[in-house]
Amino acid sequence: MKKLALIIGCMFLLCGCGKETKEDIIKDFTNKIENTKSYKITGNMEISNDEETFTYSLESYYLKDNYYKVILVNQTNNHEQIILKNKEDIYVITPALNKSFKFQSEWPDNSSQAYLIGNIKDDIEGDKDAEVIESDNGYVIKTKVNYPNNAELTYQKVYLNNKKELEKVEVFNANDIVKIKVTFDKLDLKAGLKESDFKLEDYVKEEEPKETTDSKKEIDPKKDSACQDESSCNKNNETQNTNDNSDVNTNNSSNNTDSSTNNSQNAQENTENKSEETTNIENIIYPLYIPSNTYLTSSETIETSTGNRVILTFSGEKNFVLIEEPSIAQESMEIVPVYGEPLLLSETIGALSANSLSWDVNDISYYLASTELTVAEMQLIANSLGNTTLVSSIK
Secondary structure (H helix, E strand, O other), X not given: OHHHHHHHHHHHHHHHHHOOOHHHHHHHHHHHHHOOOEEEEEEEEEEEOOOOEEEEEEXXXXXXXXXXXXXXXXXXXXXXXXXXXXXXXXXXXXXXXXXXXXXXXXXXXXXXXXXXXXXXXXXXXXXXXXXXXXXXOEEEEEEEOOOOOOOOEEEEEEEEEOOOOEEEEEEEEOOOOEEEEEEEEEEEOEOOOOHHHHOHHHHOOOOOOOOOHHHXXXXXXXXXXXXXXHHHXXXXXXXXXXXXXXXXXXXXXXXXXXXXXXXXXXXXXXXXXHHHOOEEEOOOOOOOOOOOOEEEEEEEEEEEOOEEEEEEEEEEOOOEEEEEEEOOOXXXXXXXXXXXXXXXXXXXXXXXXXXXXXXXXXXXXXXXXOOOXXXXXXXXHHHHHOOOOOOEEEO
């Protein structure tokens, strides 16, 4: 009898040991992340608003000591942006425009981020009431989220396979509607990354030398080295030719006339080329969302050196100004300082400061400014503009 009781007791003990607790599952998952020195993730991210869903291809990189690189490419318009954090600063880069917002921010530690596994781990560990549900394919961990700039988002579900490897994250609003979904195709926790993989210079497009008529001319080594342009060279030539015979003077006069004609033609060609580089907004883009008791009170179009700029003024209960102008690629990297946060919009990543929001999408640069709008209202206005196809033209 004693042997039988001992056998039964051992069986119960073994059965009990085989059942993983909530704490065991969470610990196994979080330990894998904590022990990694660098990782690389590839996958897709979907962002849904009330009317549309926008899909991004995603690459996410991390190196211990707070190095981050997130590459997002909008699958609708191929708009690429990069969030880069290195030892110096935080940047949101738009390679096609050779433009970057430079932030003074605590990103990504000050918010949940569904595309960064370190932040997912922190959300799980920080929620004492986190739920773990066993599914046919693995486990689902339900936790609260912290999105200070998007109070609509309230909780998330983290999907793990049977090996407790991350497969998917869904972020919900209070109505249990998925607003952000990140699907992970590949996760390499031993990526072997280095600090040199997080350089801003890797995304700076160098200015290509422009070939001009003058650059094609051979340089006469006999000419004065101080001769810097054609007009000064002509003056030197005229002085040098003063003592020459009349036949040579006649030839020089003819050459100078031809040179003046060529200069006039070149100037005209340069003017035409400069005009071709300017762009215009054919159609003003109006927001589909406007706060209640707020109305468009003025619309002004201003001509600039690079095209036109539209200034829309809205007045009423929530006053704000919306500026639209064509996005033009810079010859050298333009870095715009921002005292604020990167803000994930439906179609792009914007730069949020205390009273303004800036972003580029579909070849248009937007600037929204107000002392009365909340961040949520700024997001709604920005996303409602993104629902409309934008058209630009060559002037």
